[in-house]
Amino acid sequence: MELRVRGDRAVLARSGSDAGHELAPEQLPLGPDLAAALHEWARVAAAMRKAATGQSAALSDPGQDAVGVVSRRGRQLAGRVATEMHMTVQYRDPVTDMATVVVPSPDDGRRRGPRHARGYDQGLFQRSPGEPTPWATGLAVSALMTVVVAVGMLGLVSTLERATQGWIAFAAAVVVSGGLLPSLWLGRRVPIVRWVCFGAAVGLAVSWIGALVLLL
Structure with missing residues (x-):
């Protein structure tokens, strides 16, 4: 599975497949929050890619910092996709076009959705490790x-x-x-x-x- 930016939208496709086999995040069991975050990131990345076209050599330090923020956010979202899909995801940076392989998090139960499957905030009354019994x-x-x-x-x-x-x-x-x-x-x-x-x-x-x- 590969995470890409097509236009100003995030898409996912099997590695090496063409644009005809791309799927929108909404078509996969990722949840509405993650799908919205992917598209928001894609819009920012697309705008930055347009601004950087033909000017990569002249980017100022603040510009490089912004590219780094977008890249890190993309890798983070790719990690969440990998965890939700239980598979390795190849993340292609939309600004630098560099590819990175992201593996699912071993703690995938932590992201099984909001406030369910793990007893939301089950540690509310839980003592901290090492805290003596009163x-x-x-x-x-x-x-x-x-x-x-x-x-x-x-x-x-x-x-x-x-x-x-x-x-x-x-x-x-x-x-x-x-x-x-x-x-x-x-x-x-x-x-x-x-x-x-x-x-x-x-x-x-x-x-x-x-x-x-x-x-x-």
């Missing part, structure tokens, strides 16, 4: 949540048991516990949040022991 703070939070959940559940059960019947209090405890358990299970491995989940889980267990004592 045992003191975490256990304090867990203890606080244990007290809050246990007192709340026991207060609910005892109030309903006195005001209505025992089975209504038992049913209410089941409903509350069933509503909390999925959230506690999902958060059990999330740093920071897991301390709250651990404390709430212990509080539920303690409250059920107390509830059974009250109801039986």
